[in-house]
Amino acid sequence: MASTLSDVDLLARLVAFPSVSERSTRDIADFVCDYMERPGVRIERFPSEDGERTNVLAMLGPEGASAGEGLILCGHLDVVPATEPQWSSDPFTLARRDGDLIARGACDMKGFNALAMNIAARLDPDSLTSPLAVLLTYDEEIGSLGAERFTKLWPKDRPLPRSALVGEPTSLRVVRMHKGHFKMRITIHGRSSHSGYPHLGRSAIEPAGAVIRALAGLREEMERERPEHCDFFPQTPFVTLNIGTINGGAAFNIIPDRCVMHLGLRPLPGMSAAAIADRVRERAIEAAGESECEVEFFNDNPAMLLAEDAPTHRTMCELAGQRESHAVNYASDGGHLSRMGLECVLFGPGSIEDAHKPNERLAEREFEAARPLLERIVGRYCLRANA
Numbered sequence: 560m561a562s563t564l565s566d567v568d569l570l571a572r573l574v575a576f577p578s579v580s581e582r583s584t585r586d587i588a589d590f591v592c593d594y595m596e597r598p599g600v601r602i603e604r605f606p607s608e609d610g611e612r613t614n615v616l617a618m619l620g621p622e623g624a625s626a627g628e629g630l631i632l633c634g635h636l637d638v639v640p641a642t643e644p645q646w647s648s649d650p651f652t653l654a655r656r657d658g659d660l661i662a663r664g665a666c667d668m669k670g671f672n673a674l675a676m677n678i679a680a681r682l683d684p685d686s687l688t689s690p691l692a693v694l695l696t697y698d699e700e701i702g703s704l705g706a707e708r709f710t711k712l713w714p715k716d717r718p719l720p721r722s723a724l725v726g727e728p729t730s731l732r733v734v735r736m737h738k739g740h741f742k743m744r745i746t747i748h749g750r751s752s753h754s755g756y757p758h759l760g761r762s763a764i765e766p767a768g769a770v771i772r773a774l775a776g777l778r779e780e781m782e783r784e785r786p787e788h789c790d791f792f793p794q795t796p797f798v799t800l801n802i803g804t805i806n807g808g809a810a811f812n813i814i815p816d817r818c819v820m821h822l823g824l825r826p827l828p829g830m831s832a833a834a835i836a837d838r839v840r841e842r843a844i845e846a847a848g849e850s851e852c853e854v855e856f857f858n859d860n861p862a863m864l865l866a867e868d869a870p871t872h873r874t875m876c877e878l879a880g881q882r883e884s885h886a887v888n889y890a891s892d893g894g895h896l897s898r899m900g901l902e903c904v905l906f907g908p909g910s911i912e913d914a915h916k917p918n919e920r921l922a923e924r925e926f927e928a929a930r931p932l933l934e935r936i937v938g939r940y941c942l943r944a945n946a
């Protein structure tokens with residue numbers, strides 16, 4: 560594509576794709592590839608196993624940065640659903656009201672994506688002394704599935720910039736730490752029968768009650784624990800456990816043969832998710848007693864932790880004019896990217912408090928302020944020797 564749109568116009572184009580997680584990303588991926596395609600820009604796709612969704616990577620500047628020079632700007636293309644009745648305008652049409660840009664994804668995080676794409680689009684690829692990579696992922700909102708897939712498909716010996724900036728809405732603060740998030744499914748099996756003949760069946764729901772009480776006990780126990788790095792999470796300095804859904808039974812006159820619960824847990828950086836899952840498993844099985852209780856652990860989205868004195872953290876803080884360290888309670892693509900050895904920070908316009916809500920907003924002023932900051936960061940990493 561020869562000409563570029565203004566940042567706001569590009570944002571308007573991006574939010575017009577209702578790229579809710581799990582949906583095919585074909586249309587929005589085609590659009591971003593077309594937009595960034597030009598001589599000197601190398602574009603690759605890293606699709607999901609079924610080919611329906613894809614990560615897009617655009618690389619500019621010299622290849623073969625074996626020492627990890629350069630920078631990755633990472634954003635996710637998917638958004639959470641926008642079915643809340645409180646929307647005062649179409650969630651997939653960008654609205655401007657009272658100094659805010661409003662649409663699903665305006666804040667989390669197509670605003671950042673528009674800035675990253677435009678910064679890349681306006682650079683002369685020949686002027687770069689180190690590579691710039693724009694990585695746009697899928698299905699971040701349901702557990703960073705796209706980022707995980709990218710780390711699996713990326714050849715281990717292929718060079719990639721070591722420093723990564725993940726543009727989650729942090730109100731333009733550099734964040735070097737976040738919790739992880741993993742899921743568990745507990746299935747209690749019983750035997751169904753006519754409720755008039757209960758001796759022929761065994762309820763799966765009654766033992767589920769005991770399992771819930773045991774899990775609430777474990778949650779309280781974990782809330783009293785103070786793992787390493789807990790001081791950075793003053794609101795929740797512990798592992799959180801949420802029983803998010805429970806389903807069981809078919810009718811009021813059938814003894815239920817199955818009850819399924821879904822749990823979400825958020826470990827602190829440095830903790831073993833598998834070890835926490837083992838505690839859950841032990842409690843659940845014990846509480847279920849005679850009933851068969853199946854416990855599955857999946858979608859382990861890792862926590863992110865970058866040392867305070869890591870070069871990437873120091874540089875980003877210096878450029879953002881920040882002295883202190885920040886942590887957030889939500890997970891991001893930075894967990895999987897860190898696991899592949901990258902130094903990741905979160906940094907982006909918008910407040911997380913406005914994300915995942917009806918009338919999701921991004922203050923226009925903050926959107927405008929983000930641009931020169933990001934340009935300065937890109938300049939430091941890609942337009943001369945790495946600091």
Ligand SMILES: [Zn+2]
Pocket residue numbers: 635667668699727728
């Ligand atoms: Zn996000």
